[in-house]
Amino acid sequence: MKALRHRLSDVVIRAAAGRLRRRHPEWAEAMLNEHASLPGQANPLRWALGSLQASFALEDGIYPPILALGVVAMALYQWSADESLITLSILSGLSLLLGILRPSRFLVSGVAVGVVVAAVNGFETASGIRPGYETHHHSWAHDLRWLVLVAPALLSSALGRQVGLRLE
Amino acid sequence: MARNRAPSRQTVDLLAVLLARPEAWRHGYDLAKAAGLSSGTLYPLLIRLHARGLLEARWEEPVQPGRPPRHAYRLSGAGLAFARSVEEADAARPLGSESIA
Numbered sequence: 001m002k003a004l005r006h007r008l009s010d011v012v013i014r015a016a017a018g019r020l021r022r023r024h025p026e027w028a029e030a031m032l033n034e035h036a037s038l039p040g041q042a043n044p045l046r047w048a049l050g051s052l053q054a055s056f057a058l059e060d061g062i063y064p065p066i067l068a069l070g071v072v073a074m075a076l077y078q079w080s081a082d083e084s085l086i087t088l089s090i091l092s093g094l095s096l097l098l099g100i101l102r103p104s105r106f107l108v109s110g111v112a113v114g115v116v117v118a119a120v121n122g123f124e125t126a127s128g129i130r131p132g133y134e135t136h137h138h139s140w141a142h143d144l145r146w147l148v149l150v151a152p153a154l155l156s157s158a159l160g161r162q163v164g165l166r167l168e
Numbered sequence: 169m170a171r172n173r174a175p176s177r178q179t180v181d182l183l184a185v186l187l188a189r190p191e192a193w194r195h196g197y198d199l200a201k202a203a204g205l206s207s208g209t210l211y212p213l214l215i216r217l218h219a220r221g222l223l224e225a226r227w228e229e230p231v232q233p234g235r236p237p238r239h240a241y242r243l244s245g246a247g248l249a250f251a252r253s254v255e256e257a258d259a260a261r262p263l264g265s266e267s268i269a
Contacts, residue, residue, distance in 0.1 A: 027215055030225070030239035031207075034196040037230065037238050042197060050207030057212045 005045045009035070012048035019055035031055075063102040070094045071112055078120040079131050087117060091149060092156040099160020106161035107154070114153030118146040178209050179217075180258050183251040186223075186243045190251075193226065193240035214241060222247030 013035040020028040031051050038044055056064070077090060091113055098109035121143035124130050130137075175183070181203040186194070188202075200210045217223040224244045227237045243251055 024215060026225075026239075027211065030196070031211060033236040033238050037195070037235050038197055047197070047207045050209075051211060053206075053208030054211035057208070058215060 009044040009048040012045065012052050016048065016051040016055040019052075019059050023059065063098075063105065066101060067098060067105075067109065067112060070098060071116055074113060074116040075120050078117050088149070088152060091117070091153050095153040095156035096160040096163075099157035099162075100164040101160075103161040103164035106157040109160075110154030110157035111150055113157070114150030115147060117149050118143055121146055174257075175254055178203070178205055179213055180254055181205065182210070182213050182217075183243075183247075183254050184258075186241070187248070187251040187255060190243055190248055193228065193242050195228075195238050195240055199241065217247065222250050 013032060017028040017032045020031065031054075035044060035047055035051065038047060074090060074094060078087060081087070095110050095113045098113065099106045102109070121138060122140070125138050125140060125143050128137075182199065182205065185199055185202040194202075196207070196210060196214070199205075199214075200207055203210075205213070214223060214225075218225055218241075222244055223241055224247075225239055225241050228240045229237055
């Protein structure tokens, strides 16, 4: 059990250091070496998990929860209203904001937001559950067509990236 | 734009630990244990203090053979002044008015 915990902690601390290495290479080494130097009474797995948490706090900060919240809000809006210019505006605004917030993740932001409409429509088709305004069953071709929204989402997040890079 | 806000409770605790022995170079685990912080809180604090020039960091050769060099930390001159001002402000703060950040 102890050996397994040590092995697991090695994997976790390497993941934490790997995440930190790009922006804080010296601190990534410090983290790894501190883990390797922990005294016997320390819990290496707890230390490694904390270090992984630190790498998220330092590297991603508020970005992952904002991205998750944005995608959920986008999905809820798409569920509550049919495809429209408002959908496109929300999608573009959200992608722009995410691009500004984390310029290095503009591709993730654009794709994540851009696929929401197609994903919600796909869910309707797959599950047979449809929102009240929907009067007929869609085809998969219709649903996949909405992947085209990845393009404006990516365009907006790329624009946001340019703004974000200027602000950094 | 630079922000001026009161340091968090965890920052105050870490600064107090560093201020207790300002000349000593201390390791991460030692600091975390003394300040009652997890590594998840400690490293972001150390990195931010270092980035603001309040903390010095250096590599130390291992005492035990086969171990890697360790990062050690102590307050810089500016960090000492900052830690003292934070300590004074913390002492002057009325009980029950602690920040939860």
